[in-house]
Amino acid sequence: MWFSKSQEDVFKELQVSPATGLSEEEAKKRLEQYGRNKLKGKPKKSLISLFLSQLKDMLIYVLLGAAVITIVIEEYTDAVIILMVVFLNAIIGVAQEYKAEKAVEALQKMTTPKSLVRRDGETVEINSEEVVPGDIVILDAGRYVPADLRLIESANLQIEESALTGESVPSEKNATSLLTDPKTPIGDKVNMAFMSTLTTYGRGEGVVVATAMDTEIGKIAKILDEDHTEMTPLQKRLEELGKILGFLAIGVCILIFAIAFIQKRDLMDMFLTAISLAVAAIPEGLAAIVAIVLALGVTRMSKINAIVKKLPSVETLGSVNIICSDKTGTLTQNKMTVVKHYTQGVLSDVAQTASNLTANEDEAELIKSLVLCNDATYEEGQGTGDPTEIALIALGDKYNLTKEALNEKHERVSEFPFDSDRKLMSTLNKEGNGYRVHTKGAIDSILKIASTALVDGRIVPLTEQLKEDFLKTTEEMSDSALRVLGAAFKDTEQMLEPEEMEKDLTLIGLVGMIDPPRLEVKASIAEAKSAGITPIMITGDHKNTAVAIAKELGIADSIEQSLTGAEIDAMDEKAFSDNINNYRVFARVSPEHKVKIVRAFKAQGNIVSMTGDGVNDAPSLKYADIGVAMGITGTDVSKGASDMILTDDNFTTIVKAIEEGRNIYNNIKKAVIFLLSCNLGEVVTILVSILFSWPIPLLPTQILWINLVTDSLPAISLGVDPGDKDVMKQKPRSPKESFFAGGAGIRAILGGVLIGIITLLAFYYGIWEHGYRISDPDIPKEVMTYARTMSFVVIAASQLFYSLSMRHSIKSILSVGLLKNKLLILAIALGLFLQLVVISVPFLAGAFQVHNLSLQDWGIVFGFALIPLVVNEIIKMVLRMKKK
Structure with missing residues (x-):
């Protein structure tokens, strides 16, 4: 220490x-x-390790298992298609992570600063990395x-x-x-x-x-080097789904063999059938579809100024219900700004967005003194020097009292620099034929050296009543977390020594300044709260300042909702965690406190987002479910620890990102439920046929075609469905919520059963039309081919039409806008066209063992195929009526 x-x-x-x-x-x-005075960075991942990391997924393991089985039974085409899906999924993930890494590198490029050190009695400038x-x-x-x-x-x-x-x-x-x-x-x-x-x-x-890793920043970097990887809600759901589908596939195979043994069927034939049923149970395209949907979401995010480093981070934002945000630079503008000024009896607000303001005589004198007694520079919105002094020059610009013009007219001839003991600074400037002292500093210090005051353009004695008025106004400003400065002057005919400047001054007035909130943040916080998201302020600033900003933004209602770092240390960990939901502001905290706060919120079952830009934010950015760093003001360390970087440093972008994340999750859920409905339809079709000793209506190649082409096109289109305009009116979903929550599981089962039944009906119709029964043992090959063509086209068309109904769980296809998702309409049209091509082009028809249909047959096919869509729309209508 x-x-x-x-x-x-x-x-x-x-x-x-x-x-x-x-x-x-x-x-x-x-x-x-x-060693060199340089923070250690983590080694970069190679492209191979990035690729392999994309394969760590239960659904991928299931697909690889299916590929091995298809190779063993010499179904090489099926194996190639499955492996292509796995490869495509991995390539998309690698491309996005690599692109994000490059974007972060571009943001982090900074030159190494130089340092002045004393060595061998001489002052020399060296590279900062050589400091010891x-x-x-x-x-x-x-x-x-x-x-x-x-x-x-x-x-x-x-x-x-x-x-x-x-x-x-x-x-x-x-x-x-x-x-x-x-x-x-x-x-x-x-x-x-x-x-x-x-x-x-x-x-x-x-x-x-x-130096280096032993510094305060180095300690933070060490925290960031600790391995801490948690799966996102989407990854957890997909792993859960992968396990279910894997066990389902195994269960289906066992069931088939049990039936085959009881029915004394050929076990090898049943093995091939079991594999086809396992293929039907597993949506091969799901992993690729999820990756594509997330990648498209990432592209949309980049258009709203967000760089996503990992694909699942987009969806994670959608489940956030706590946003922990740093104050300085994130909620506020990170620049001191004068918001009030006071001359005797007149307390005025300073308009933040206006210019060419008009000041009365006393106010003009106040601003003039503050600008002249100033060492900072400020041009075109950029300043150098003390932030307080920059704020005073910016105030002068608003009233057309620019530093350049005032300095030209009132040249500085002497000064008495600021001193932390005096808490004052004074300059001596030319004024007409004489000179004027301009003094600024703490009001207590000015009151000790002032004997008069400026009131309505006249210099009057500084009475006790006037002093009391100034002190009362100072207290009111301080209670609002404003930093208060006073200003005074005196005219003299001759040059003065510095010590003579600060005697018998005339008090002019006060200014109150603060780092103000970003103008757009208040509306964003209101929108977040209406969406069931709780904004939390975490800052190293003082409690009163933090609470004042939090009240103005609508984050907190009273000071009782705030805690300091010292108060956190005084509480035991369990009590802190149990009471964490009572607080909205955490002030005067260290990096360790920030991590503790994030962990406490997570311990209460929350999905936590942490936003920030400082080095002090980096550990909590890493430990949060999703860390969001600022791209402009953010430090290298905070960017490296985050999951997402905002290139415009705008808190409002976070709320847009949450909306985007919610819609992406909903779209992925639509795609998953749609694919499972389709695959369940295939399972029902084949399983019922086996149970009743009927011929198999669909061949393995036909099932794969449906899974990878006919299913996948609408699923991708559902994944990019236009966002629900009411999504931010809903509460955040529970992190424990399954894909099948909210009746989604029932919809998947109902849709699957309906698709399976109509496929069997089409197959039965195809056999019956030629004078045979489905249970007949000697059905001719050409009749079987015709019946399988009917079932093949019906199952594909029914799934394509059914996708229209999947766009919303309650709203009808008309209320969500039939043509709003043009990509889905195109996917349905393309899917039907591809089915027509498969059964019409001779070499394709031969490969899939199907043949062309007549116009009448197409009418029958569409009649069957529309049934699941119509039934689902009727069910939604009933649900809407019940809700009313």
Whole structure:
């Protein structure tokens, strides 16, 4: 704990003299001992390992098993088709992960900063990676801190630490402070400076106490290196489905052999039939369809400024019911902004989006003093220097009191720089034929040196009543979490020494500033709450500031809904987890607290999203169900830990992504239920035939054709169905919810049974039409071919028509818009055309053992095929009537 040690003890322990620093020889030894000052990164996955990782799925295992069996029984065409599906699924997954990795790399390209160090008594600039423990580092405004430092000198030193603490206001540093509390938060360690933070004001020196992975940022990087992989809700559902289908296939085979043994059939024939039934039970195209649907979803996401690193992350967003968000830069604009100003008796709000504002005489004097007593720069929306001073220049721009114009008219001739003891800064500028002192700082300090006040353009004595008014207004602003600055002036005919400037001043007024919320976030939070999603603010900032922003955005109602990091530490883990749902704001927290909060929410059965941009957000981004990093302001570490990156840093995009995720899950569910209905129809057709010792209506090649062509085209089209406009009016689904919840299982069974029955009826009709019964033992081959053609076309057409009814579980095909999913209409038309081609083209008809149908036969086929669609629409109509 370097912050609790005296400077002398630090020098002694690190064996360095602050006056001369390390020698070059000693620096080289330490570089060999400690290594380069660089965070370690995880090795990149090779394309082969990415490919193999795509195969770790129960459904894929089932398909590979089916491929092995088809090779054993010499059905090579079937095996090739199944393996093509597996390969396509893996290729899509690899392509997306590789593309996302490249996008992240492009976002992370940054140059290595340089550092000023004292070596052999000389100040030299070196590459930051060559900094070692014991180095004396010199800090000045605009320079990044290269490692963790124990400060040994500080002159008005301020360091912007938002990447670590979440605070938008720079921390004031004091090298002489000695801290004794071992639990002092990072933001309160005023005698320390940390790697990757930015010096914004003043100067200082520090001795390096930690480099690379031993720094505070390095500790976070270590947390990120821990293996922590959890399956997404979709992966869990697909694994569950794969197991069910795998056991179903095994069960079907056992059942067939049991029937064959009882019926004394040929066991080899029954083995081939069992394989065809197993193929019917497993939707071979499902893995590829899910991958395609997710990949298309990823493409849509990129159009709304989101880079998805892994395909399932899109769907995971759809099941989120807790959004934990960092405050600074995510919910707020990450720039201090003046929102109120006060001159005697007049408290005014400053319009945030307006320009060319008009100020009264007193307000103009207030703004003029604040702009002239200022060392920052601000042009075209970009500023350098202290964020507070940048905010004051931006305020002047809104009132057409620009720094450039004021400096030109009122040249600065002297100054009394800011000092943390005085808490004041003063400048002496030309004013007409004389000079004017402009002073800004803490109102308490100004009241001590002011004797008059500006009221309605007149200078009047500063009475106790006036002081009370100013202090009361300051308190009101502070209660609203505003940072308050006062301003004063005095005219003089001669040049003044700095110490003479701050005497007998005229108090002008106050300004209140804050890092304001993003303008669009409030509406997004309201939409999220209406969708059953709870927004949570997690920040390193102070409690009052955080709660004020949370109230304004609609995240919290009162301060009782907030906790600090210290209060979290005081609670035992079980009590914290049990009460986690009572809180909406967590302030003054460390990276470890953020992980603890995410874990507590997850322990209560929530699906948690964490958004953030700082290094301090990275561990919680990783431990959340889905981590969302900011692409513009986000640090490399946070991007590497996330599942998704927002290229516009916009919280609103997260809500759009949740809507997209919900629709994607619903679409995948439609595709799954549709495919299972179709496959169950095939199983019913074959199983009933075997049970009653009838001929088999469908051959294995016909089943595979239906599964991979006729089924797959509508399934993909359902996967890209236009989103339900009411999806954000629904509550998030339970993470434990099965694919078959909400009556989906019943719909799948009903649809499958209907398809199976009409296929058997078509087969029976084809035999009956030629004067035979289905139980006859000597049905001619040409009659059997005709009957199988009828059943083959009916099962395909019925599934194609049935897909129209699958677009919504309650709404009719007319209310969802018959032609809104043009791709589905095209898929149905293409499916029917392909069926026509298969039975019409001689060499294809021979391969599939079918032949052409007459016009009358086509009429009968369509009559049968429309039955499942019509029945399902009637059931939905009944359900709607019951709901009313």
